[in-house]
Amino acid sequence: MTGAKEITLKGYSIWNDVMKSNKITDIQDPVLEMEIDKHEFANMYENIVSELQGKGDIKSYIDYYFIVNPIKSFSLIFRSEKEKNAFYDIGLNKNCVISLTEVCEGETKKDKKKRNKKNKKIEENDDDYIIVFE
DSSP: OOOOOOOOOTOOOOOOHHHHHHHEEEEEOOOOOOOEEEEEEEHHTTTHHTTTTOHHHHHGGGHHEEEOOOSSSTTTESHHHHHHHHHHHHHHHOOOOOOHHHHTTSSOOHHHHHHHHHHHHHHHOOOSOOOOOO
Protein backbone atom coordinates (compact mmCIF):
# COMPACT_ATOMS: atom_id res chain seq x y z
CA MET A 1 0.00 0.00 0.00
CA THR A 2 1.72 3.16 -1.16
CA GLY A 3 -0.45 6.15 -0.26
CA ALA A 4 -1.59 5.94 3.36
CA LYS A 5 -4.39 8.45 3.85
CA GLU A 6 -3.96 10.90 6.73
CA ILE A 7 -6.92 10.99 9.10
CA THR A 8 -7.81 14.11 11.06
CA LEU A 9 -10.17 14.12 14.01
CA LYS A 10 -12.60 17.02 14.07
CA GLY A 11 -12.65 18.96 17.32
CA TYR A 12 -9.22 17.82 18.43
CA SER A 13 -6.35 20.25 18.79
CA ILE A 14 -2.89 19.94 17.39
CA TRP A 15 0.15 21.69 18.84
CA ASN A 16 -0.01 24.53 16.32
CA ASP A 17 -3.58 25.31 17.51
CA VAL A 18 -2.30 25.77 21.06
CA MET A 19 0.51 28.05 19.95
CA LYS A 20 -1.89 30.22 17.91
CA SER A 21 -4.48 30.44 20.69
CA ASN A 22 -4.63 33.62 22.78
CA LYS A 23 -6.75 31.77 25.35
CA ILE A 24 -3.97 29.38 26.44
CA THR A 25 -0.86 30.97 27.95
CA ASP A 26 0.47 28.29 30.32
CA ILE A 27 1.02 24.53 30.24
CA GLN A 28 1.81 22.14 33.09
CA ASP A 29 5.40 20.93 33.08
CA PRO A 30 5.60 17.13 33.50
CA VAL A 31 8.65 17.33 35.78
CA LEU A 32 8.15 20.54 37.74
CA GLU A 33 4.41 19.89 38.21
CA MET A 34 3.67 23.59 37.78
CA GLU A 35 2.41 25.65 34.86
CA ILE A 36 4.97 27.42 32.71
CA ASP A 37 4.61 29.78 29.75
CA LYS A 38 3.57 27.88 26.61
CA HIS A 39 6.50 29.32 24.61
CA GLU A 40 8.96 28.15 27.25
CA PHE A 41 7.19 24.77 27.26
CA ALA A 42 7.50 24.64 23.46
CA ASN A 43 11.25 25.31 23.68
CA MET A 44 11.82 22.77 26.44
CA TYR A 45 9.79 19.99 24.84
CA GLU A 46 10.19 20.89 21.16
CA ASN A 47 10.92 17.32 20.05
CA ILE A 48 7.86 16.00 21.86
CA VAL A 49 5.31 18.63 20.80
CA SER A 50 6.47 18.31 17.20
CA GLU A 51 4.81 14.88 17.33
CA LEU A 52 1.43 16.41 18.28
CA GLN A 53 0.33 17.43 14.80
CA GLY A 54 -2.71 15.17 14.37
CA LYS A 55 -1.36 12.39 12.19
CA GLY A 56 -4.47 10.23 12.64
CA ASP A 57 -3.63 8.45 15.89
CA ILE A 58 -5.42 9.93 18.93
CA LYS A 59 -2.03 10.16 20.68
CA SER A 60 -0.89 12.66 18.05
CA TYR A 61 -3.38 15.24 19.35
CA ILE A 62 -2.81 17.59 22.27
CA ASP A 63 -6.25 16.69 23.67
CA TYR A 64 -5.07 13.17 24.45
CA TYR A 65 -2.60 14.50 27.02
CA PHE A 66 -4.07 17.79 28.25
CA ILE A 67 -7.29 19.40 29.39
CA VAL A 68 -8.03 23.01 30.22
CA ASN A 69 -7.45 23.60 33.92
CA PRO A 70 -10.94 23.97 35.48
CA ILE A 71 -9.62 26.62 37.89
CA LYS A 72 -7.38 28.53 35.46
CA SER A 73 -8.97 28.57 32.00
CA PHE A 74 -5.75 29.96 30.47
CA SER A 75 -3.77 26.86 31.43
CA LEU A 76 -3.50 23.29 30.14
CA ILE A 77 -2.88 20.49 32.64
CA PHE A 78 -2.30 16.78 32.14
CA ARG A 79 -5.44 14.63 32.13
CA SER A 80 -3.85 12.19 34.58
CA GLU A 81 -0.54 10.59 35.55
CA LYS A 82 -1.00 8.07 32.73
CA GLU A 83 -1.06 10.76 30.05
CA LYS A 84 1.74 12.73 31.70
CA ASN A 85 3.92 9.62 31.68
CA ALA A 86 3.00 8.85 28.06
CA PHE A 87 3.98 12.40 27.08
CA TYR A 88 7.30 12.12 28.92
CA ASP A 89 7.94 8.68 27.42
CA ILE A 90 7.89 10.24 23.94
CA GLY A 91 10.81 12.39 25.07
CA LEU A 92 12.65 9.45 26.60
CA ASN A 93 12.21 7.43 23.41
CA LYS A 94 13.53 10.35 21.35
CA ASN A 95 16.42 10.91 23.81
CA CYS A 96 15.45 14.56 24.19
CA VAL A 97 14.68 14.55 27.93
CA ILE A 98 16.57 13.07 30.84
CA SER A 99 15.04 10.34 32.98
CA LEU A 100 13.35 11.23 36.25
CA THR A 101 16.12 9.32 38.04
CA GLU A 102 18.65 11.68 36.47
CA VAL A 103 16.52 14.66 37.46
CA CYS A 104 16.42 13.45 41.07
CA GLU A 105 20.15 12.68 41.12
CA GLY A 106 20.99 16.04 39.56
CA GLU A 107 23.21 14.68 36.79
CA THR A 108 22.82 12.95 33.45
CA LYS A 109 24.05 9.44 32.72
CA LYS A 110 26.82 10.99 30.61
CA ASP A 111 27.93 13.27 33.48
CA LYS A 112 27.77 10.39 35.94
CA LYS A 113 29.89 8.21 33.67
CA LYS A 114 32.44 11.00 33.28
CA ARG A 115 32.56 11.55 37.07
CA ASN A 116 33.00 7.82 37.74
CA LYS A 117 35.83 7.65 35.18
CA LYS A 118 37.53 10.61 36.82
CA ASN A 119 37.14 9.07 40.31
CA LYS A 120 38.50 5.74 39.08
CA LYS A 121 41.51 7.49 37.56
CA ILE A 122 42.17 9.30 40.86
CA GLU A 123 41.89 6.00 42.78
CA GLU A 124 44.35 4.32 40.41
CA ASN A 125 46.87 7.10 40.98
CA ASP A 126 46.43 7.05 44.76
CA ASP A 127 49.46 5.77 46.68
CA ASP A 128 48.87 3.42 49.57
CA TYR A 129 51.30 5.15 51.88
CA ILE A 130 51.21 8.26 54.02
CA ILE A 131 53.93 10.88 53.93
CA VAL A 132 54.75 12.40 57.30
CA PHE A 133 56.46 15.76 57.33
CA GLU A 134 58.68 16.63 60.27
